[in-house]
Amino acid sequence: MLDMLIVGGGYVGLSVAVATKQxxxxxxxxxxxxxxxHVWEKDERASAIIAAAxxxxxxxGLWDEIAPQSQPINRMIVTDSRTADPVRPVFLTFDGEVEEGHPFAHMVPNVAMVRALRRACGELGIEIRHGASATGFVAGSNAASLTLSTGEVLESRLVVACDGVRSKLRDMAGIRTVRWDYGQSGIVTTVEHERPHEGCAEEHFLPPGPFAILPMTGNRSSLVWTERTEDANxxxxxxxxxxxxxxxRRFGHKLGTLSVVGGRxxxxxxxxxxxxxxxxxxxxxxDAAHGIHPISGQGLNLGFKDVAALAETVVEADRLGLDIGALTILERYQTWxxxxxxxMGVTTDVLNRLFSNDIGPLRIARDFGLGVxxxxxxxxxxxxxxxxxTKAKDAPRLLAGQAI
Structure with missing residues (x-):
């Protein structure tokens, strides 16, 4: 019988495994x-990783391996305009440092992050099984039984669902969700441009939704381009x-001619x-616990906060000789x-509704707010x-830079 069985081998699932095992x-x-x-090796995307993460x-022990491939975000600007506007006035600017020499975020290639996590799993003796999904879940008094698509049944004191926003494991456990569709889709791609971005990220609020330009190493940027779903398709x-x-038309000409260098x-x-x-x-x-709009770039970072809180909850319970899968223990994580x-879900929802439109009075109000x-x-x-x-008073130790 296992102590912990994690369903989902993405960034969050692997991080839970590594943080707990260490x-x-x-x-x-x-x-x-x-x-x-090896499917993960084909991921061309990059993710914004905040300072706490x-x-x-x-x-x-992973950042020294990841950092050389990442791009610090040194500055951020926010504009609010229409797509056809010849000038996009800047309403808000942020310097990118939370402390001297420490930017508030980095853009990290997904491949680099997964490679470092998988290496750590190998060194710690964490087994990663590929090509199997969960088809059955039964919680018992001392352990849970997880049935795999291969027919194998595994038992574990604790099962962690990291299997995405449409989590099958969550559904099998009878956990309900609150969900609605924005009628938008986010186009993700990577572009190369003539001139350097100098580590500046840009968020252009356009009527169909935000258009985010996120700097990567070299003269490259990652884009998260929100459009109405039919237009995005x-x-x-x-x-x-x-x-x-x-x-x-949406990117502008500030960085010169563009060319798409990744898939879309x-x-x-x-x-x-x-x-x-x-x-x-x-x-x-x-994402099994929460899926939010990318307008704030916080989706993956919410997942990393889950990792830090869950690992600390489990490890502290284990040190006290308690059952790490008991509901009373897990409720501490939930409360946290x-x-x-x-x-964060409400904040991103309100921001998206406020900025993804071309309503005159709303535009005046939001631009005034940005100016203030x-x-x-x-x-x-x-x-x-x-x-x-970096401002949370009750942050888990890992997010504060401390070992559990």
Whole structure:
């Protein structure tokens, strides 16, 4: 029987495994991943990692491997305009440091992050099983039984669902969600440009949704381009010439001529919040617990906060000789994470509704609000600290840069 069985071998699932095993080496931990091995090596995307998450990865001994491939975000600007406007006035700017020499975020290639996590799993003796998914879950008094698509049945004191926003394991446990669709999709791609970005990230609020330009190493940027779903599907299906022409209209000419250097995909956007984060012998983490709009770039970082809180909850319970899968223990994790997740979900929902439109009075009000924030340095400092995850008073130790 295992101590911890994690379903989902993405960034969150692997991080839960590594963080827990490092702090409690005697616990037996395994990861189940439905995708075939080596599929992760084809991921061309990059993710924004806030300062608190990079602290956690540093404590886990991974950041030195990841950092050379990452791009610090040194500055951020926010504009609000229409697509056809010849000038995009900047309403808000943020310096990118939470402390001297420490940027509030980095752009990290997904491949680099998964490679470091998988190496750590190998060194710690954490088994990763590929090509199997969960088809049955039964919680018992002392352990849970997980049936795999291969027919094998595994038993574990604790099962952690990290199997995405449409989590089958969450459904099997009877955990309900609150969910709605925004009618938007996010187009994700990578572009190369003539001139250097100098580590500056840009968020252009356009009527269909935000258009985010996130700096990567070299003269490259990662884009998260929000459009109405029907328009996004049309753009992804268009030929390269039309796609790049539409892209240049939104990107602007500040960095010169653009060329798409990665694949392009559209992902439907919505809000999904689990009504509970735990059930007997089960904990949800990452997108299985919450899926939010990418307008704030906090989706993966919410998952890393789950990792830090869950690992600390499990390890402390184990040190006290308690049952790590008992509902009373798991409810501590739920209490720690649910309010922060709900708050972020509501915040991104309100921001998306406020900025993804072309309603005159709303435009005047939001631009006035951005202007007020721009003129108040202490308020800007507070917002950047919140975004970086460095202001939370009850943050788990890993997010504060401390070992569990």
């Amino acid at each position: 702090a409690a080496p005697h616990l037996s931990i395994a990861v189940i991943e439905a995708a075939p091995d 990079s602290r956690m990865l540093d404590v886990m 049309r753009l992804v299906a268009a030929d390269d010439l039309i796609f790049e022409e539409e892209l240049q 995909k559209a992902f439907p956007l919505g809000l999904t919040l689990s009504r509970a984060f735990v059930a007997p012998r089960l904990a949800l983490a990452g 994470r649910r309010f922060d997740t709900f708050r 924030v721009e003129r108040l340095p202490k308020l800007k400092s507070y917002f950047i600290g919140e975004a970086a995850g």
